[in-house]
Amino acid sequence: MNEAKEKPPDDSFSLALIGSGGAGVMTAGQILLDAAAEAGYFGLMTRSTGPQIRGGEAAAVLRLGVTPVGCPDDRIDLLVALDWGKAEYFSDELALDADSVVIADSAEGEPPVWVTDSGARHYAVRLSELAREHSGLRANIIAVGIVGALVGLDFECMKNTIKRRLTGKGSLLLNVIQTGLLASISETESLQCACRLAPPQPQPRWLLTGNEAVGMGALRGGVRFCAAYPITPSTEIQEWLARRLPEVGGCLVQAEDELASINMCIGASFGGVPAMTATSGPGLSLMVEALGLAVATETPLVVVDVMRGGPSTGIPTKSEQADLAIAVYGAHGDAPRLVLAPNGISDCVTTTQWAVFLAEALQCPAVVLSDQFLGQSRTAINPPKDREWHAERRRAPADIADFQRFGDSSDGVSMMGIPGTPGSEYTATGLSHKPSARPSAMPADHRLQLDKRRRKLEQFDYGDDWADIEGDGSLGLLTWGSTTQAAREAVARVCADGSAVRLVSLRLIAPLDPVRIARVLEGIDRLLVVEQSHGAQFFRYLRAVCELPPHTRSLAEPGPLPLRPGRIAAALRVLEMEQVK
Amino acid sequence: MSKEHHVKPRALAHKDYKSSYKPVWCAGCGDFGVLNALTKSLAALEIPTEQVALISGIGCSSRLPAYTRAYGFHGVHGRALPVAAGLAISRPELTVIAVGGDGDGFSIGGNHFIHACRRNANFSYLVMDNAVYGMTKGQASPTTESDWTGSKLAPQGTHQPPFQPLEMALAAGAPFIARAFSNAPNELAQIIREAIEFPGFAFVQILSPCVTFRPEQLNWKKQVHEAFTPTADKREAYLKLLDDDGIGTGILYRAPRPCFQPDNSVPQSLEAIAASFEVE
Ligand SMILES: Cc1ncc(C[n+]2csc(CCOP(=O)(O)OP(=O)(O)O)c2C)c(N)n1
Ligand code: SF4
Numbered sequence: 001m002n003e004a005k006e007k008p009p010d011d012s013f014s015l016a017l018i019g020s021g022g023a024g025v026m027t028a029g030q031i032l033l034d035a036a037a038e039a040g041y042f043g044l045m046t047r048s049t050g051p052q053i054r055g056g057e058a059a060a061v062l063r064l065g066v067t068p069v070g071c072p073d074d075r076i077d078l079l080v081a082l083d084w085g086k087a088e089y090f091s092d093e094l095a096l097d098a099d100s101v102v103i104a105d106s107a108e109g110e111p112p113v114w115v116t117d118s119g120a121r122h123y124a125v126r127l128s129e130l131a132r133e134h135s136g137l138r139a140n141i142i143a144v145g146i147v148g149a150l151v152g153l154d155f156e157c158m159k160n161t162i163k164r165r166l167t168g169k170g171s172l173l174l175n176v177i178q179t180g181l182l183a184s185i186s187e188t189e190s191l192q193c194a195c196r197l198a199p200p201q202p203q204p205r206w207l208l209t210g211n212e213a214v215g216m217g218a219l220r221g222g223v224r225f226c227a228a229y230p231i232t233p234s235t236e237i238q239e240w241l242a243r244r245l246p247e248v249g250g251c252l253v254q255a256e257d258e259l260a261s262i263n264m265c266i267g268a269s270f271g272g273v274p275a276m277t278a279t280s281g282p283g284l285s286l287m288v289e290a291l292g293l294a295v296a297t298e299t300p301l302v303v304v305d306v307m308r309g310g311p312s313t314g315i316p317t318k319s320e321q322a323d324l325a326i327a328v329y330g331a332h333g334d335a336p337r338l339v340l341a342p343n344g345i346s347d348c349v350t351t352t353q354w355a356v357f358l359a360e361a362l363q364c365p366a367v368v369l370s371d372q373f374l375g376q377s378r379t380a381i382n383p384p385k386d387r388e389w390h391a392e393r394r395r396a397p398a399d400i401a402d403f404q405r406f407g408d409s410s411d412g413v414s415m416m417g418i419p420g421t422p423g424s425e426y427t428a429t430g431l432s433h434k435p436s437a438r439p440s441a442m443p444a445d446h447r448l449q450l451d452k453r454r455r456k457l458e459q460f461d462y463g464d465d466w467a468d469i470e471g472d473g474s475l476g477l478l479t480w481g482s483t484t485q486a487a488r489e490a491v492a493r494v495c496a497d498g499s500a501v502r503l504v505s506l507r508l509i510a511p512l513d514p515v516r517i518a519r520v521l522e523g524i525d526r527l528l529v530v531e532q533s534h535g536a537q538f539f540r541y542l543r544a545v546c547e548l549p550p551h552t553r554s555l556a557e558p559g560p561l562p563l564r565p566g567r568i569a570a571a572l573r574v575l576e577m578e579q580v581k
Numbered sequence: 582m583s584k585e586h587h588v589k590p591r592a593l594a595h596k597d598y599k600s601s602y603k604p605v606w607c608a609g610c611g612d613f614g615v616l617n618a619l620t621k622s623l624a625a626l627e628i629p630t631e632q633v634a635l636i637s638g639i640g641c642s643s644r645l646p647a648y649t650r651a652y653g654f655h656g657v658h659g660r661a662l663p664v665a666a667g668l669a670i671s672r673p674e675l676t677v678i679a680v681g682g683d684g685d686g687f688s689i690g691g692n693h694f695i696h697a698c699r700r701n702a703n704f705s706y707l708v709m710d711n712a713v714y715g716m717t718k719g720q721a722s723p724t725t726e727s728d729w730t731g732s733k734l735a736p737q738g739t740h741q742p743p744f745q746p747l748e749m750a751l752a753a754g755a756p757f758i759a760r761a762f763s764n765a766p767n768e769l770a771q772i773i774r775e776a777i778e779f780p781g782f783a784f785v786q787i788l789s790p791c792v793t794f795r796p797e798q799l800n801w802k803k804q805v806h807e808a809f810t811p812t813a814d815k816r817e818a819y820l821k822l823l824d825d826d827g828i829g830t831g832i833l834y835r836a837p838r839p840c841f842q843p844d845n846s847v848p849q850s851l852e853a854i855a856a857s858f859e860v861e
Contacts, residue, residue: 037860164861206858216858219851225671227663243846244854251843253670256696260663263656267636267667270654271675275667293657380860386851419652419668419675422631427600427646427653438602439647439655 011198012065013151014073016094017143019082021055024140027165029060030378031144032153033207034161036064037380039154040202044069044345046377046562048093049317050086057086059094064151066198068381070344070485074566076100078150078195079120080143082127084108087115093561096120101193103146105139123191130187134180136173145184150195155181206346206383210374211236213348213384214304215244218276220349221356222391223302224250225275227264229257229283232316233372234306237278258283262290262303269299270428272418274360274391276302281310281323284330284367291365292331295453297428298363298406298414300393302355307371309559318560319372321481321532327367328510328541336454338366339510343468343484345374349384351507354465357389362456363413369509371532373562374482396424406449407435412456457511466508469520473500475576476524476549479531480506480538483563487530490568499576514546526575527552530568534558551580595624598633600650605641611789611798612642612709614763618770619678619707620649625774626676633676636665638690640682640716642709642789659689662697662706669704670841676777677704684714687723687744694746697782698753702841705776705783708746709763711791711798719794731794746786747833748822751815757783758818759832762805763790772832781840788828801828809833 015032017025026047033045043064050056061076063069075095081087081104096102096118104111106124115122125146127139141162148158162177208216214237218226226245228238242252250273255261258279265275279287284305294301307323309315327339338358342351352368359366396403396415403424407414414435417424431439432446440446468484471491479487484505491501504520506512521527527549531538536556542548555571557563598620606612623633633651637643639658646653656664665679686694686708697706712729714720720734723744730738750758757779761769769787776783788805790798808829812818813836821833 034860160861205860207860208858212858216855219854225667227667244849246844246846247849247854248851249848251670253666253841255663256692259660260666260693260696263660263663264667264670266656267654267664267669268671269667270652270664271634271668271672273671275671289657290660297654297656383855383859386855417652419634419672420631422629425630425650425652427635427649427655429647429655430657431655 011067012063012069012073013195013197014061014063014076015078015080015147016059016061016076016090017080017082018057018059018087018090020085021049021052021058023058023082024138025058025060025082028140028144029062031158031161031165032147033062033378033380035148035153035157037205037207038157038161040200041065041197042068042380044072044377044379046072046373048090050089051315051317057089059090061094064197066200069379071489071565072562074564078103078147078193079115080147081105081108081111082139082143084112087112101195103191121193125187130180130183134176134183136176137180141177141180142184145181146188149185149188150191150193152196204383205380207378207380208345209236209376209378210342210345210348210370211306211376212240213345214278214352214368214370214375215240217349217352218302218356219244219248220386221353221389222274222360223276223356224248225265225268225273226252226277227255227261228252228277228279229255229261231280231283233308233375234278234280234304236375237304237306258286259290262287262301265301266290266294266299269301270419272393272395274300274356276304276356278304278306280306280308280316282313284323284326288326288330291337292333292335293430294365295331295335295337296430298416298453299365299428300359300363301365302352302359302368303365304352304368304370306375307369315560317372319482319532319562320559321369321371321483322534322537322558323369324509324533324537324541327369334450334454336457336511337364338362338457339369340366340507341369341481341509342374343481343505343507345377345379346381346384348374350387353387353389356391360391360393361413362460363393363416364457369481371482396421399423404435405437406433408448408452411459412452462508466506466513466516467520468505468507470503471495471500472502474523474525475499475501475572476504476521476527477501477568477572478504478527478529478542480509483530483532486563486565487568489565490572493565493569494572501572512545517546521549524549525551525580526578528555528572528575529553530555530563532557532559532563551578592627593624593630595620598623598630598650600648602647604648605644607793609792610641611711611763611791612645614766614769615707615709615787615789616645616648618766618773621770622774622777625770626777628676632674633678634668636668636677636679637661638681638685640685640714642680642682642715643685645680659685660693661685662690662693665704665706666697666700666702669702670843673703673842678777679704679706681708682715682722683708683710683712683724684722687746691723695749695753698750698755698784700841701754701756701782701838703781705779705785707773707776707785707787709789710746710786711789711795712743713791713794715791715794745822747825750784751818751822751834755784756781756836756838757832758834759784760786760788760809760830762788762801762830764802765805765830768830775832779835780837804828805830807831811835
């Protein structure tokens with residue numbers, strides 16, 4: 001699906017812009033990414049900030065490539081420091097080595113020890129001085145000019161993107177930008193570094209974040225109502241939909257809390273309007289009671305959880321994949337639901353669209369597990385196609401005789417009476433009920449509904465989209481969600497050394513089909529299960545549901561640092577050397 | 582959000598709005614009176630059964646939707662108001678009515694109550710207030726008197742002043758506020774009717790005795806009295822509440838203001854929205 005089938009970048013360049021919050025590193029990063037996209041490159045920009053809302057430390061980490069880029073690289077080719085203020089916060093995050101180049105404002109003095117110790121080459125460049133010479137410019141724009149020149153970005157593309165970003169700041173500024181950029185470009189002539197990217201192959205590109213991608217997928221699937229409560233890092237989904245839903249005849253309500261958000265969505269969906277809410281871990285915790293209600297009342301609904309570091313309020317601005325257990329099991333009683341995970345930013349569009357379709361078709365809540373890395377990274381990608389998945393609910397026709405809202409059927413899906421339709425009036429209830437919807441505490445009624453609700457999910461034909469399966473070999477790598485991008489690159493590196501690896505990344509996390517899993521794992525004698533959680537939630541979940549090869553290892557690391565391809569490749573190589581008994 | 586008007590050719594009698602289910606309520610429970618008055622009001626307004634949606638949380642009173650012939654949603658404890666808001670906002674042509682108890686609405690659902698008053702989506706909210714948790718067998722609710730010692734959970738009394746639903750609704754911005762008594766069928770039906778017809782959030786506190794855990798509430802029949810005539814003057818409404826003994830009935834406040842409704846934007850196709858991601 002989408003970027004999933006594309007090969008990992010073989011020609012990419014990684015850079016980081018760091019500075020104190022407000023210095024404009026995110027703006028500079030975005031300008032560079034946008035300019036690169038306009039020039040025909042692919043790229044990804046991840047954001048790293050501390051917990052404070054404004055101020056503090058900030059890093060824009062970019063990777064630009066001639067082929068699609070899905071994850072940050074292990075190391076940084078070029079580090080640009082607007083100031084060294086809080087640079088030490090990034091010592092864990094930005095790996096420099098003797099091949100790296102560091103550019104820092106000449107007014108800032110010597111780099112911190114972790115930078116000098118790395119052996120990277122350091123240049124002091126007149127960033128703030130040049131900015132002062134072109135009044136109206138700030139050092140971040142000078143940095144854009146320097147990086148653009150080093151990488152070989154087209155001058156016009158840079159100028160255009162800056163103009164677009166800074167519109168409203170007056171035409172006078174355009175001249176300043178032009179001369180400022182030219183000045184910073186001439187400044188680079190004294191720098192000795194080989195950072196040039198190969199020429200791009202221009203073709204149509206989309207530039208968007210994972211959060212925007214989720215919004216687009218929701219609209220394509222047919223969502224027309226959203227109720228949500230702000231929470232980092234999901235808020236941009238809400239903000240994007242607030243503007244876009246009214247354009248397609250829907251609306252968004254800012255609810256008083258997450259309990260209200262999900263219950264408002266249940267109300268809208270009960271009324272026949274496909275609904276979605278977006279939240280992050282703490283919000284999902286508040287929603288679990290209503291999630292069970294949606295299961296019991298068979299109300300379609302999509303809940304997007306943009307995962308962040310946990311437990312509790314954890315690390316709001318950084319990524320983790322540790323909400324898997326609550327997404328799969330969170331609710332009292334047996335409450336089977338759909339859980340899906342996009343495996344890249346482009347796939348956020350596709351998976352969310354699929355989630356809407358499945359939720360509606362199966363009359364069940366669907367939880368979509370995105371994360372901060374996907375949600376808040378911005379990327380240039382090949383435009384994801386509109387798939388043939390549109391909300392389609394089995395509705396009761398008007399004046400139906402003997403309507404049974406929860407009547408069993410061969411596929412376990414019932415007809416839903418939609419308010420406004422005569423003849424199918426009924427009262428939905430979270431109480432155990434009869435097929436007619438009448439509350440019942442009788443064991444047989446209870447069991448029938450439990451059976452039917454599980455069966456409708458397990459019997460459905462999910463087609464080939466439940467997982468992405470690539471490559472072949474007796475060495476296997478099983479992963480899910482955003483970690484897939486780093487895993488794919490790790491596999492490519494190991495395969496480049498002559499090994500054969502099969503990569504399986506799950507898009508459908510629940511229900512999990514043990515027969516299908518067994519089939520894709522056939523012939524694999526060593527398996528590595530990779531995830532970004534401290535408690536190996538994915539590994540344990542798989543072991544509870546499926547038969548895994550006897551020689552299976554878990555690589556589970558918590559956030560907030562992204563799992564890098566090098567870390568996964570190293571674990572694969574160790575596994576390859578192990579003796580299979 | 583499609584309009585699906587479907588008007589029945591024949592007039593419906595109030596029993597046509599009742600389902601075949603026999604209520605689980607104790608004989609003599611005040612909630613029977615509310616069910617009767619509600620179905621009477623719906624019949625008087627000639628709203629087709631399929632255009633009505635009754636939304637509730639959990640409690641004895643929240644069982645009411647299943648006893649009607651209409652669409653109904655019996656959800657989780659305290660969350661009737663957001664379900665009703667989601668439905669009313671996304672399907673504005675329906676007649677949406679939230680119903681439930683004082684525990685459901687003012688305790689676990691208290692935050693939603695405040696914000697439903699502020700938001701002013703177009704639906705009505707009928708609270709069957711018996712100043713007790715009936716379904717969990719007789720604990721104090723937010724509206725229980727502070728010296729009531731009848732509960733095993735607060736055997737010395739609650740030592741908290743009772744929650745004031747009308748004052749709270751007025752302060753939070755509800756545009757229609759009334760109190761009624763479940764055993765005064767005509768007045769109750771009339772108030773419910775006006776609440777349903779009111780364009781916006783209409784809140785009705787209905788004194789509805791719990792004969793099992795608060796049998797003394799049977800005396801309400803002798804005590805309730807007409808206390809309010811509708812005003813649109815907030816100051817006047819506040820002054821009335823300062824003299825209120827909690828069992829005066831009538832419409833206290835009626836001051837329509839614009840309903841919460843989604844903004845209209847310039848329509849766009851999905852293709853046009855997708856095109857906004859294209860690199861220029
Ligand atoms: C989350 C949750 N907490 C507690 C309960 C238990 N519970 C059920 S009904 C109820 C109180 C009902 O009181 P009220 O709303 O006044 O309605 P009444 O039964 O008096 O009509 C409680 C506490 C529940 N169902 N859900
Ligand atoms: S317990 Fe009280 S509120 Fe519940 S049905 Fe009986 S009388 Fe009515």
